[in-house]
Amino acid sequence: MKGPFTANTPGFGHTSKIAEAVAEGARSVTGTDVASIDVEAMADAEWELLDRADAIIFGSPTYMGTAAGAFHVFAQATSKRWMDQAWRDKLAAGFTNSGSMSGDKMHTLQYLSLFAAQHGMLWVSLGLLPGWNTTTASIDDDNRLGFYLGAGAQSFNDTPAVHDADLSTARHLGARVAQLTHVHQAGRFAVSA
Numbered sequence: 001m002k003g004p005f006t007a008n009t010p011g012f013g014h015t016s017k018i019a020e021a022v023a024e025g026a027r028s029v030t031g032t033d034v035a036s037i038d039v040e041a042m043a044d045a046e047w048e049l050l051d052r053a054d055a056i057i058f059g060s061p062t063y064m065g066t067a068a069g070a071f072h073v074f075a076q077a078t079s080k081r082w083m084d085q086a087w088r089d090k091l092a093a094g095f096t097n098s099g100s101m102s103g104d105k106m107h108t109l110q111y112l113s114l115f116a117a118q119h120g121m122l123w124v125s126l127g128l129l130p131g132w133n134t135t136t137a138s139i140d141d142d143n144r145l146g147f148y149l150g151a152g153a154q155s156f157n158d159t160p161a162v163h164d165a166d167l168s169t170a171r172h173l174g175a176r177v178a179q180l181t182h183v184h185q186a187g188r189f190a191v192s193a
């Protein structure tokens with residue numbers, strides 16, 4: 001997604017680049033159709049894509065310790081689907097990006113997972129051990145910020161650049177969700193057959 005920026009709060013598109021990496025990771029898994037959706041441009045076609053999807057990976061920059069306002073607007077627009085539990089048993093996962101190493105972005109991941117839980121979705125964790133946590137480890141390690149719940153990235157507030165390790169971690173998340181979605185779908189087919 002893109003951030004809801006005004007002239008006073010210029011964004012860099014960091015989170016969009018991370019979203020592209022998540023999509024690239026998912027596409028790397030054979031047999032996976034991937035669509036990227038901007039929550040600020042929701043029309044019937046985008047809602048239908050979400051309704052048909054076997055998995056949805058949510059992402060947002062962290063603004064003021066939570067997801068961006070545009071994501072909250074999107075989340076609230078799902079309330080009819082929540083009432084019908086229309087997304088129940090789809091797989092879900094999440095990622096966020098912020099200017100500070102912490103920047104309270106854990107709260108954004110918690111919010112995204114709670115949103116998925118309200119919809120009865122099945123949350124997929126990051127599935128990577130933490131990197132960069134010993135004297136011999138590197139800031140270039142995957143999962144360099146040590147998240148478990150989802151992918152947490154950090155991008156400096158004065159450059160459009162996104163850290164390679166964060167892109168690699170995002171690709172991992174996309175591929176993991178795609179792989180587990182295939183497993184889940186095969187299991188559903190086996191149970192219903």
Ligand SMILES: Cc1cc2nc3c(=O)[nH]c(=O)nc-3n(C[C@H](O)[C@H](O)[C@H](O)COP(=O)(O)O)c2cc1C
Pocket residue numbers: 002003009010011012013014015016061062063064065066097098099100101102103104105155156157
């Ligand atoms: C309104 C606003 C609120 C922000 N709040 C936080 C925050 O709570 N924590 C943080 O670390 N960075 C915060 N930032 C910095 C953004 O998370 C950071 O610039 C991020 O890379 C933006 O991603 P984007 O380029 O995808 O919009 C904030 C930026 C803006 C404009």
